[in-house]
Amino acid sequence: xxxxxxxxxxxGSTPPRGVPAGELLGEYLRGQAIAFLxxxxxxxxxxxxADELLRGSARRIGGxxxxxxxxxxxxxxxxxxxxxxxxxxxxxxxxxxxxRLERLSEALRRLSATGAAEAVVPVTAQPAEGSLRxxxxxxxxxxxxxxALLERQLTLARTRAHSAALQALGSSRFHGLADAxxxxxxxxxxxxxxxxxxxxxxxxxxxxxxxxxxxATAALPLHRAAHPYNAEAVQAALGPELTADLQDTPWxxxxxxxxxxxxxxxxxxxxxxEPRAxxxxxAAVLLQRHREAAEAAAAAASxxxxxxxxxxxxxxxxxxxxxxxxxxxxxxxxFSRLWQPHAAGTVPGPGTREE
Amino acid sequence: xxxxxxxxxxxGSTPPRGVPAGELLGEYLRGQAIAFLxxxxxxxxxxxxADELLRGSARRIGGxxxxxxxxxxxxxxxxxxxxxxxxxxxxxxxxxxxxRLERLSEALRRLSATGAAEAVVPVTAQPAEGSLRxxxxxxxxxxxxxxALLERQLTLARTRAHSAALQALGSSRFHGLADAxxxxxxxxxxxxxxxxxxxxxxxxxxxxxxxxxxxATAALPLHRAAHPYNAEAVQAALGPELTADLQDTPWxxxxxxxxxxxxxxxxxxxxxxEPRAxxxxxAAVLLQRHREAAEAAAAAASxxxxxxxxxxxxxxxxxxxxxxxxxxxxxxxxFSRLWQPHAAGTVPGPGTREE
Numbered sequence: 001x002x003x004x005x006x007x008x009x010x011x012g013s014t015p016p017r018g019v020p021a022g023e024l025l026g027e028y029l030r031g032q033a034i035a036f037l038x039x040x041x042x043x044x045x046x047x048x049x050a051d052e053l054l055r056g057s058a059r060r061i062g063g064x065x066x067x068x069x070x071x072x073x074x075x076x077x078x079x080x081x082x083x084x085x086x087x088x089x090x091x092x093x094x095x096x097x098x099x100r101l102e103r104l105s106e107a108l109r110r111l112s113a114t115g116a117a118e119a120v121v122p123v124t125a126q127p128a129e130g131s132l133r134x135x136x137x138x139x140x141x142x143x144x145x146x147x148a149l150l151e152r153q154l155t156l157a158r159t160r161a162h163s164a165a166l167q168a169l170g171s172s173r174f175h176g177l178a179d180a181x182x183x184x185x186x187x188x189x190x191x192x193x194x195x196x197x198x199x200x201x202x203x204x205x206x207x208x209x210x211x212x213x214x215x216a217t218a219a220l221p222l223h224r225a226a227h228p229y230n231a232e233a234v235q236a237a238l239g240p241e242l243t244a245d246l247q248d249t250p251w252x253x254x255x256x257x258x259x260x261x262x263x264x265x266x267x268x269x270x271x272x273x274e275p276r277a278x279x280x281x282x283a284a285v286l287l288q289r290h291r292e293a294a295e296a297a298a299a300a301a302s303x304x305x306x307x308x309x310x311x312x313x314x315x316x317x318x319x320x321x322x323x324x325x326x327x328x329x330x331x332x333x334x335f336s337r338l339w340q341p342h343a344a345g346t347v348p349g350p351g352t353r354e355e
Numbered sequence: 356x357x358x359x360x361x362x363x364x365x366x367g368s369t370p371p372r373g374v375p376a377g378e379l380l381g382e383y384l385r386g387q388a389i390a391f392l393x394x395x396x397x398x399x400x401x402x403x404x405a406d407e408l409l410r411g412s413a414r415r416i417g418g419x420x421x422x423x424x425x426x427x428x429x430x431x432x433x434x435x436x437x438x439x440x441x442x443x444x445x446x447x448x449x450x451x452x453x454x455r456l457e458r459l460s461e462a463l464r465r466l467s468a469t470g471a472a473e474a475v476v477p478v479t480a481q482p483a484e485g486s487l488r489x490x491x492x493x494x495x496x497x498x499x500x501x502x503a504l505l506e507r508q509l510t511l512a513r514t515r516a517h518s519a520a521l522q523a524l525g526s527s528r529f530h531g532l533a534d535a536x537x538x539x540x541x542x543x544x545x546x547x548x549x550x551x552x553x554x555x556x557x558x559x560x561x562x563x564x565x566x567x568x569x570x571a572t573a574a575l576p577l578h579r580a581a582h583p584y585n586a587e588a589v590q591a592a593l594g595p596e597l598t599a600d601l602q603d604t605p606w607x608x609x610x611x612x613x614x615x616x617x618x619x620x621x622x623x624x625x626x627x628x629e630p631r632a633x634x635x636x637x638a639a640v641l642l643q644r645h646r647e648a649a650e651a652a653a654a655a656a657s658x659x660x661x662x663x664x665x666x667x668x669x670x671x672x673x674x675x676x677x678x679x680x681x682x683x684x685x686x687x688x689x690f691s692r693l694w695q696p697h698a699a700g701t702v703p704g705p706g707t708r709e710e
Contacts, residue, residue, distance in 0.1 A: 112591065112594045113594055139593045139659070228583035228584065229681065229682075231678075235466070236467065238466040238497065239468055301494065314669040315672055316593055317673060318669065318675075319673040319674070319676055321674055321677075322677030323586075323677050329584070
């Protein structure tokens with residue numbers, strides 16, 4: 001689920017001129033607070049949907065209060081932001097582990113596929129009778145063992161994340177946060193500046209968020225990423241994990257700034273640029289994929305450090321690690337082409353964005 | 356060394372009309388025979404240069420006699436072709452193993468690089484004191500061990516190939532071949548058809564070779580390969596080796612047909628299409644890279660099957676395998692863009708062909 005998009009509000013209809021910014025911002029924040037409370041009441045009934053609502057609204061309240069901080073009480077926004085960040089991270093972990101396991105299992109299935117081969121045996125290269133039916137070789141066995149190892153490790157992590165989420169939801173910290181959101185649902189603490197007309201106040205603040213994003217993106221090695229198979233993301237796959245982390249960090253940073261920009265644009269009257277909004281949504285999907293692949297690669301490397309695994313298992317995990325780092329690179333490539341379609345000599349054509 | 360190119364003859368100057376085909380073909384074959392004999396006399400002095408000359412001329416004599424078989428004695432051409440193929444393969448193996456080791460060692464160095472990371476540490480993400488100076492982790496250790504293992508295995512293979520080449524050069528089989536080439540240096544066994552004017556006979560035969568190449572290329576999954584990061588070449592990296600072999604075989608076949616077309620075009624008067632000749636030369640480099648990466652990946656997989664290796668070594672070999680299979684895919688991508696630059700929605704721009 002890309003970032004709780006079902007909850008995104010359309011701001012297709014521009015509000016009439018002269019409406020106070022606080023009115024539109026307040027309406028948006030109250031709406032998100034109500035979604036939060038609805039998520040809360042859904043718990044026990046449909047936990048996945050409930051968590052999705054809780055996390056989506058938590059991220060939006062925190063993000064929008066941050067971007068439009070000049071319009072809301074500063075102390076309130078900061079304190080609430082910290083609590084919302086904690087809740088969103090705590091509730092998100094279980095789904096992340098589940099997604100990571102699914103991604104890695106699927107990759108291992110693809111990497112050890114054999115069915116496809118039999119279909120393409122050319123008549124001129126017919127192998128000796130029975131050679132396709134031999135017992136699975138050590139490498140395929142390694143893939144099966146690697147899948148089992150990852151399933152064990154990630155299921156354990158998932159179970160722990162589930163317990164931690166349950167514990168968080170029962171904590172007094174959470175009850176304090178829920179109370180604050182209940183108050184927000186009826187009353188948004190606005191500043192005097194929020195009385196200004198929306199068209200004078202909201203677009204500059206949303207524009208500031210977008211500029212921060214644009215600056216962080218400009219600092220990315222987009223030129224290199226726009227060359228396919230430049231292997232930068234795969235560089236140092238066998239080096240210290242720190243190397244990959246340092247390389248990935250600016251990309252993750254852009255993902256967060258991108259999210260702030262997207263949420264900022266959801267407030268009616270803030271941004272009237274539909275193509276930009278569409279591009280931000282597409283970019284968010286790519287950077288989400290970037291993050292998932294980077295974390296899946298790290299999980300494969302971490303599993304390979306399990307003591308006493310068989311060499312074939314370790315080998316399969318190595319293949320898996322490199323495969324996921326290549327997916328990191330593919331996501332960067334797609335992002336580069338989306339962000340600066342006419343740069344670096346690679347002109348995107350129809351159908352080249354989706355791999 | 357891309358295929359003995361220093362020996363390629365320029366056919367920039369078109370021979371005058373009416374010259375018998377046999378005269379031009381004979382001159383070309385005699386020239387290659389003389390290069391072969393020069394290579395032979397260089398042995399003991401500069402073995403690498405000698406082998407390069409021997410292999411380059413052997414491949415050209417065999418290839419050109421095959422393409423223009425209507426113009427030369429059929430039995431002679433077939434028998435000589437078999438012997439030249441044997442010699443070329445036998446002499447080529449040592450350099451192949453050396454090149455494979457170099458390619459894999461370089462990839463391992465790149466994959467375990469750490470220096471690059473230190474240079475890009477952003478000020479805001481300064482790691483804790485000394486954390487970049489910790490002992491190399493298990494994965495980097497695995498890379499060093501994998502490099503040592505590959506060096507042992509490929510050096511052994513190389514030494515064996517060297518002995519086999521020496522043995523071949525001392526064999527009566529080789530002396531028979533050298534005698535046949537010495538005869539060729541003064542007399543080419545031409546057919547009656549070779550008396551026809553070159554412009555009537557050579558271009559159709561060269562065109563036939565090119566058509567065979569074009570047909571084989573059209574049967575490749577170029578559309579898929581033209582989408583970067585489609586991961587087809589990485590598919591089944593953990594499956595039976597047969598799967599990769601079957602997938603690679605049509606590409607290797609195209610490499611051989613490409614070589615035949617290139618050599619056919621070296622005969623003066625055969626092809627007057629300079630851009631095509633350039634494209635064939637570029638394509639040859641890419642398919643050579645395709646082959647080397649595919650064979651390097653297989654060598655990594657084979658090393659991983661060594662009994663009693665450490666899991667970290669196996670892990671590094673897995674990363675290496677996937678990395679080389681991705682290079683297979685990168686070569687296919689570059690080939691697709693070279694061969695059908697306007698297909699599949701990927702329009703190549705300046706500077707995107709070289710990674």
